[in-house]
Amino acid sequence: MTLPKDSPSNFCKAFIQRELNSYREKRIWMSYWPTMESMIQRANELIQPFEELVGEFGYMDMMEQAPPNNSYLWLTLEHIWCSIDYSKKDVVQARVDLKELRELQQDIVNLALNLSGKLKRQSDLYEKSGFSKSDYQFIGDLLGLACKDNYLYQTHVSEKIEALTYQYDLKYWPDVSDLVAAIAEFEKEQPEPAHSQYPEQVINGRESDIKDFVLAFDSKFDEPNGLPKKFRFSNNAMADIINVVLDLPVAKLATGDAVRVVRNRSNKFKRGYVSTN
Numbered sequence: 258m259t260l261p262k263d264s265p266s267n268f269c270k271a272f273i274q275r276e277l278n279s280y281r282e283k284r285i286w287m288s289y290w291p292t293m294e295s296m297i298q299r300a301n302e303l304i305q306p307f308e309e310l311v312g313e314f315g316y317m318d319m320m321e322q323a324p325p326n327n328s329y330l331w332l333t334l335e336h337i338w339c340s341i342d343y344s345k346k347d348v349v350q351a352r353v354d355l356k357e358l359r360e361l362q363q364d365i366v367n368l369a370l371n372l373s374g375k376l377k378r379q380s381d382l383y384e385k386s387g388f389s390k391s392d393y394q395f396i397g398d399l400l401g402l403a404c405k406d407n408y409l410y411q412t413h414v415s416e417k418i419e420a421l422t423y424q425y426d427l428k429y430w431p432d433v434s435d436l437v438a439a440i441a442e443f444e445k446e447q448p449e450p451a452h453s454q455y456p457e458q459v460i461n462g463r464e465s466d467i468k469d470f471v472l473a474f475d476s477k478f479d480e481p482n483g484l485p486k487k488f489r490f491s492n493n494a495m496a497d498i499i500n501v502v503l504d505l506p507v508a509k510l511a512t513g514d515a516v517r518v519v520r521n522r523s524n525k526f527k528r529g530y531v532s533t534n
Contacts, residue, residue, distance in 0.1 A: 260318050265311035270300045272318070272334060292341045292502055299501050306494040310334070313488070329485040336477060336484060340502050342454060343473040345466050351455055358450050369441035376434035396430050397422035458523060467511045470499050471519045492516040 258275055261267045277293045280286045296303060310330055317330045383390060397418055404410035422430075431439070452460055456476040459469045474495070478488045490498065493513035500510050 260316070262316040265307040265316075266300050266304050268311060268316055269303070269307040269334060270297050272331060273297055273338070276331075276335070289338050289341065292338045295501055295504065296338060302501055303497055306337070306490055306498055309490055309494050314485070325483070328483055329488075332483050333485065333488070336474070337498055337502065340470065340474050340498070343470045344503055345469070348455060348459060348469045348473075351452055351460060355450060355452070355460055362444050362447065366441045366444045369437050369444070373434045373438035373441065376432075376437060380432070380434065395422070395427070396433065396436060399433065399436075458526060466503065466505070466509070467499060467515050468519045470503065471495060471516055472523055474498075475520070475523075492520070 258271075260271045260275070273293050273296050277290065277297070280290065280293075300307070310333060314326070314330045314333075317327045319327045319331045321327065382388065400410075400418055401415065404415070449457075451457070455469070455473045459472045475489060478484050478486065489495075491513070493516075495516045496511040496513050499505065499516075505511060
């Protein structure tokens, strides 16, 4: 299908329609169909973003020209309809998930340290009290129990581990209590969880439809993902995208001024972060 090149709007509409038809034929990416349909139906509201795209990259069809230049326009259009993922409910859920991850990390540290202490105490009692175990809890045995249903371990690894346990006695291996304590140390050293879609300013910042969307949307142009590096839509074009993608009511429509404020604050935040690190 040859795309019309009489206007940026017609070109982009035809491109989106072609991709939507392909998605429907293959029954893929179904969650993005409604957003793509809105972009087509409300193309008159996206004239400025479409003009900026074609003005920057030309009428580039991925089926006609050579990479990487032929990919910039279609990847950016794809980024627009995929940005429905930056809707408020998804950001809120991401914040809820982060809160739980932080709590789980601390719980794991506390539980591991507690279990390690009890294992040490158990070991001391068996050594000093006169009681004894019928079998010693050894790391090789623990691996075997943990991987008893793992076919690949049983087939390719277990014999090698078993041979090593016969070759080297207990002094060469970590005590079980030390192994559990290492779980706590590992969790303590883990960096703050990073989200694959939302930058730190969105996850940890105050809740805002426009702010969260702009920061998440713009940040993708700074990552190694095929999108044109450092590209930005104008403030007004960004506002048009937000209004169509999020289908905001008239009373809550995004404006170019609102986008400008978000971007200016973000730039100040980044400059302040860089200067203190």
